[in-house]
Amino acid sequence: MHPRERIPYSAIDNRKPLKLPDGLRLIVWPVLALEEWDMARPMARMVITPPQGQPMLPDHPNWSWHEYGMRVGFWRIKRMLDGLKINPTVTLNARVARPIRPSPKPAPTPAGN
Amino acid sequence: MHKLDDQKAVIDKSVAIISKFWGKPPRGWFGPGLTQTFDTLDHLSAAGIEYIGDWVLDDEPVTLKTTHKPVVALPYNFELHDIVMMALQNHPSDQMYRRVMDQFECLYVESAERPKIMAVAMHCYLSGMPHRINHVRRAFEEVLSRPGVAAWDGVKILDWYKGQMT
Numbered sequence: 001m002h003p004r005e006r007i008p009y010s011a012i013d014n015r016k017p018l019k020l021p022d023g024l025r026l027i028v029w030p031v032l033a034l035e036e037w038d039m040a041r042p043m044a045r046m047v048i049t050p051p052q053g054q055p056m057l058p059d060h061p062n063w064s065w066h067e068y069g070m071r072v073g074f075w076r077i078k079r080m081l082d083g084l085k086i087n088p089t090v091t092l093n094a095r096v097a098r099p100i101r102p103s104p105k106p107a108p109t110p111a112g113n
Numbered sequence: 114m115h116k117l118d119d120q121k122a123v124i125d126k127s128v129a130i131i132s133k134f135w136g137k138p139p140r141g142w143f144g145p146g147l148t149q150t151f152d153t154l155d156h157l158s159a160a161g162i163e164y165i166g167d168w169v170l171d172d173e174p175v176t177l178k179t180t181h182k183p184v185v186a187l188p189y190n191f192e193l194h195d196i197v198m199m200a201l202q203n204h205p206s207d208q209m210y211r212r213v214m215d216q217f218e219c220l221y222v223e224s225a226e227r228p229k230i231m232a233v234a235m236h237c238y239l240s241g242m243p244h245r246i247n248h249v250r251r252a253f254e255e256v257l258s259r260p261g262v263a264a265w266d267g268v269k270i271l272d273w274y275k276g277q278m279t
Contacts, residue, residue: 001151001152001154001155001178001179001180002151003168003170005178006154006177006178006179007170007175007176007177007178007186010175012171012172012173012227015173017226017227017228018173018227018228018274018277019228019277020228020273021273022263023260023261024228024261024262024263025221025224025225025228025229025261025262026217026220026221026224026228026229026230026231026256026259026261026262027228027229027230027231027262027263027264027265027270028231028233028253028256028257028262028263028264028265029187029188029189029230029231029232029233029264029265029266029267029270030232030233030235030253030264030266031143031166031189031232031233031234031235031267032235032236032237033143033234033235033236033237034237035236035237035238044145044146045196045200045238047200047238065238066237066238068238069236069237069238069239069241070237070238072241073237073238073239073240073241073242074237074241075241076241076243076246077235077237077240077241077246077249080246080249080250080253083250084250084253084254084257084264086253086257086264087264087266088235088264088266089141089166089266089267089268091141091143091166092131093127093145094126094127094128094130094131097130097131097133097134097135098130098134
């Protein structure tokens with residue numbers, strides 16, 4: 001379906017304002033992404049490009065960069081969010097939820113929140 | 114999503130894996146790279162998904178028609194987003210702080226007239242780096258210290274919006 005079939009155009013200033021509870025006026029929505037990249041395929045993002053600019057598989061350097069995020073970066077972000085008493089939305093590849101690694105303890109609140 | 118042979122099967126499998134891991138089904142969906150085809154929303158709705166973050170077309174939640182139940186697009190954005198800012202635009206480490214504050218100051222003024230929602234997207238391999246984390250932290254600290262500002266997750270925003278629609 002084309003997006004226009006899913007939702008008609010609507011100018012925000014012509015709508016009746018929604019109302020937040022408890023005197024709130026602005027909601028911050030933190031979204032934290034957990035990713036597991038497939039070594040058999042090109043990496044989703046590249047922090048470093050290979051010499052001569054030719055993509056190569058397996059892409060160890062960029063795979064290890066994302067793995068650092070899961071081994072270290074995630075826990076650093078979790079400490080920050082816990083310290084701020086923020087419960088984020090956690091988005092994840094379903095691959096993250098498969099038992100391919102020891103389950104992190106304490107486990108984060110997963111997907112869809 | 115464009116390269117999948119059987120999009121519906123992959124969506125159903127992803128939802129099943131996450132449901133088993135979490136103990137209850139996920140209510141929201143962010144596509145890989147925020148991608149969708151013309152049919153994706155219909156498959157998501159059929160799989161029980163109630164909201165998406167892939168459409169950044171408004172400051173407020175909006176309801177999208179599907180071939181099944183309607184799906185809500187929550188106001189995510191691609192601007193306060195570490196992949197866009199750091200991996201694609203190659204900004205310095207403090208750009209997250211500066212851009213969050215600039216975005217916030219505009220939205221905060223406008224929120225006197227109508228509620229505003231400000232999403233901030235983080236990835237472990239970017240925002241979780243030592244040279245970035247404190248800029249992310251002080252951005253959250255400063256915006257959450259202002260009167261009338263709170264941090265909610267997607268489901269809380271969704272349930273509030275659904276309550277507003279009834």
